[in-house]
Amino acid sequence: MSEDQAGNDRRGCRSTFLIGAILACLLLVTGFVLTLFQPDGHLPPSASDPVVVDRSNIFEQEFASACSRVREDESPWAIRLREEDLNAWLWVRLPAWVAHLGGTDAYGTTPMFQARVEPGRVVITTDTVAIAFRSELVDGDLRIMPATGSSMGRLPVPSRMVELLMGSIELPTIGDVLLPGGDGATYGLEDGELVVPARHRLGDDRVVELLEVQIDEGEVVLVMRTLPPPSG
Amino acid sequence: MSESPRVVLTGIGWVTPLGCDIDSVWKKLVSGASGMAPITRFDARTFPTSFAAEVKDYDVAEYLRDPSLHQHAGLNSQFALGAASQAWRRAGLDRFEQLDRSRVGLYLGAGEGVLDTENYMRANLRGWDPEARCIDGVRWAENALECMHAQKEIEQEPNMPLAHLAREFEVNGPAYNCLTACAASTQAIGEAFDIIRRGEADVMISGGAHTMIHPLGVTGFNRLTALSTHKGDPAEASRPFDRTRDGFVMGEGSGIVVIESLEHAAARGATPLAEIIGYGSSCDAFRITDIQPDGRGAAAAMEMALDQAGIDPGRLAENGRPPIDYISAHGTGTQENDSIETRAVRRVFGDLAPSIPMSSIKSMMGHLIAAAGAVELITCVMAIQQGELPPTRNLHHPDPELDLDYVPNESRKAPVDTCLSNNFGFGGQNDTLIVTRFKG
Numbered sequence: 001m002s003e004d005q006a007g008n009d010r011r012g013c014r015s016t017f018l019i020g021a022i023l024a025c026l027l028l029v030t031g032f033v034l035t036l037f038q039p040d041g042h043l044p045p046s047a048s049d050p051v052v053v054d055r056s057n058i059f060e061q062e063f064a065s066a067c068s069r070v071r072e073d074e075s076p077w078a079i080r081l082r083e084e085d086l087n088a089w090l091w092v093r094l095p096a097w098v099a100h101l102g103g104t105d106a107y108g109t110t111p112m113f114q115a116r117v118e119p120g121r122v123v124i125t126t127d128t129v130a131i132a133f134r135s136e137l138v139d140g141d142l143r144i145m146p147a148t149g150s151s152m153g154r155l156p157v158p159s160r161m162v163e164l165l166m167g168s169i170e171l172p173t174i175g176d177v178l179l180p181g182g183d184g185a186t187y188g189l190e191d192g193e194l195v196v197p198a199r200h201r202l203g204d205d206r207v208v209e210l211l212e213v214q215i216d217e218g219e220v221v222l223v224m225r226t227l228p229p230p231s232g
Numbered sequence: 233m234s235e236s237p238r239v240v241l242t243g244i245g246w247v248t249p250l251g252c253d254i255d256s257v258w259k260k261l262v263s264g265a266s267g268m269a270p271i272t273r274f275d276a277r278t279f280p281t282s283f284a285a286e287v288k289d290y291d292v293a294e295y296l297r298d299p300s301l302h303q304h305a306g307l308n309s310q311f312a313l314g315a316a317s318q319a320w321r322r323a324g325l326d327r328f329e330q331l332d333r334s335r336v337g338l339y340l341g342a343g344e345g346v347l348d349t350e351n352y353m354r355a356n357l358r359g360w361d362p363e364a365r366c367i368d369g370v371r372w373a374e375n376a377l378e379c380m381h382a383q384k385e386i387e388q389e390p391n392m393p394l395a396h397l398a399r400e401f402e403v404n405g406p407a408y409n410c411l412t413a414c415a416a417s418t419q420a421i422g423e424a425f426d427i428i429r430r431g432e433a434d435v436m437i438s439g440g441a442h443t444m445i446h447p448l449g450v451t452g453f454n455r456l457t458a459l460s461t462h463k464g465d466p467a468e469a470s471r472p473f474d475r476t477r478d479g480f481v482m483g484e485g486s487g488i489v490v491i492e493s494l495e496h497a498a499a500r501g502a503t504p505l506a507e508i509i510g511y512g513s514s515c516d517a518f519r520i521t522d523i524q525p526d527g528r529g530a531a532a533a534m535e536m537a538l539d540q541a542g543i544d545p546g547r548l549a550e551n552g553r554p555p556i557d558y559i560s561a562h563g564t565g566t567q568e569n570d571s572i573e574t575r576a577v578r579r580v581f582g583d584l585a586p587s588i589p590m591s592s593i594k595s596m597m598g599h600l601i602a603a604a605g606a607v608e609l610i611t612c613v614m615a616i617q618q619g620e621l622p623p624t625r626n627l628h629h630p631d632p633e634l635d636l637d638y639v640p641n642e643s644r645k646a647p648v649d650t651c652l653s654n655n656f657g658f659g660g661q662n663d664t665l666i667v668t669r670f671k672g
Contacts, residue, residue, distance in 0.1 A: 203642030
């Protein structure tokens with residue numbers, strides 16, 4: 001190999017390295033810039049908007065009414081949760097519930113969550129991240145697990161990374177309304193999945209059990225049944 | 233003609249089987265507590281119904297300036313005095329020295345006082361002629377004059393609670409009492425509302441007081457088959473809207489409100505608790521002890537009240553919520569009442585009826601007869617203030633005909649701005665009041 005050819009090769013390597021480094025830098029900068037944007041579609045309105053306040057209250061009232069209704073037997077019944085209702089509730093009522101459960105002050109530090117309901121998954125967004133979830137009912141537990149579609153800002157994040165992040169979250173106390181699920185645990189995180197019992201105890205000891213979750217475009221349908229209080 | 237003045241509630245007070253102050257009773261109501269227990273006032277073991285919701289641990293002297301002024305007060309007057317004193321203080325009238333007492337009136341829906349049963353029976357026994365097998369009128373009169381108590385005779389008059397309140401608060405404006413059965417105190421508050429709207433008084437003390445927990449009262453309602461004869465825990469006897477409901481549980485007590493023109497309240501710096509915006513009254517024109525089956529009488533009272541309040545029952549409010557946020561049902565727990573009340577609510581609100589929560593506190597407090605309406609109106613005021621709906625206790629078996637939201641067994645947090653309170657009485661009497669959150 002002549003000296004000229006060796007020199008050309010070194011220059012070629014340097015150029016390739018340089019281009020690679022520049023591309024990597026560009027990617028990093030682009031990625032960084034993407035993280036600075038709000039996740040796609042995150043646009044929560046004001047929680048003090050009277051229309052939103054009313055929508056959230058009506059939604060909660062209808063949900064409570066359906067869940068507490070005294071029913072003839074244990075036949076399944078269903079309730080439809082529309083995306084706009086769900087969001088109104090997340091914006092207005094969730095902070096109050098968090099405060100009620102001993103979390104933070106109402107309308108203080110709870111972030112403004114927004115839900116986007118797409119076939120098979122629900123994408124929860126804040127102003128910095130979007131986390132996509134899907135759910136499965138397994139042995140009396142509702143398992144909520146990461147799905148594709150999560151992002152930091154607008155930078156896509158693999159669902160495995162979300163699982164790792166979820167593993168580091170400490171859950172607040174929810175109280176004693178959730179009945180132990182199939183594995184005997186009340187609720188918690190397991191292998192990056194949120195495990196919530198599918199059975200909820202009402203004030204008169206009746207139990208509302210979640211039987212099926214259908215996630216369609218713009219709405220979630222919950223199929224449930226109401227069980228009588230345990231005898232004795 | 234000038235516009236009618238707005239009328240606000242500035243004072244509330246009650247004496248009930250669940251307690252004798254607003255806050256503690258409210259806590260019990262939303263926790264689904266029961267005031268029912270075996271009757272202690274007389275030996276009721278041989279009656280078909282041996283339980284009731286009695287007022288417990290009550291001493292009227294705690295509420296009075298000078299208890300000696302009311303030393304012969306009957307039990308219903310004692311209840312009224314305690315409830316009215318709470319309302320008077322809550323309204324701040326005890327501290328308002330410029331009050332023109334000639335412009336303060338009374339309109340009660342108080343029941344009759346307790347009969348002097350024991351002495352009456354004594355006179356009957358002593359007057360009994362065993363040979364003729366009937367009561368000897370001469371002998372009966374001699375004994376009755378000897379043993380029957382003059383003050384107890386007077387205290388049986390239904391206007392006695394009113395007289396005691398007038399004396400206690402030294403008010404001498406318009407004074408009325410109506411006794412329209414179980415709708416009496418709702419009607420009284422409605423009429424008091426109209427008196428202020430007509431400008432005949434600035435302030436009205438209104439509500440009701442009653443006790444029928446005595447042998448004749450229980451016998452009468454047992455004969456009418458209106459009382460629950462539940463065997464088992466008395467707390468489970470009153471089951472409004474439940475398929476297995478078998479009648480009401482007798483309660484007793486008093487609910488009193490202070491209402492006044494907004495102008496008067498504002499001038500003295502009082503804080504309105506709520507505003508009365510509608511009142512309706514009707515009669516079924518049907519059988520004395522039965523309700524018009526299609527609910528048209530009850531519906532007429534509700535429609536009249538809604539019309540006065542300017543509320544269209546068939547349309548959602550501008551905010552998308554139902555036109556009424558909560559209905560305090562008459563909800564006695566008799567088969568007939570609960571079915572027909574449900575039918576009447578459906579008749580008035582149509583397809584919106586199932587979206588309006590409706591509960592009956594009689595499931596916890598029993599039926600306070602003439603006082604029921606006032607106590608239930610106060611419950612509406614508390615629901616507005618606290619943003620919580622009291623439940624219907626003991627609702628476990630759905631009745632296929634009753635398909636509304638009866639807030640079963642557990643209270644519910646809810647935004648409450650406007651409430652409708654129903655009360656119906658024997659004779660086909662129907663009365664409805666509507667109260668709303670005060671907005672200046």
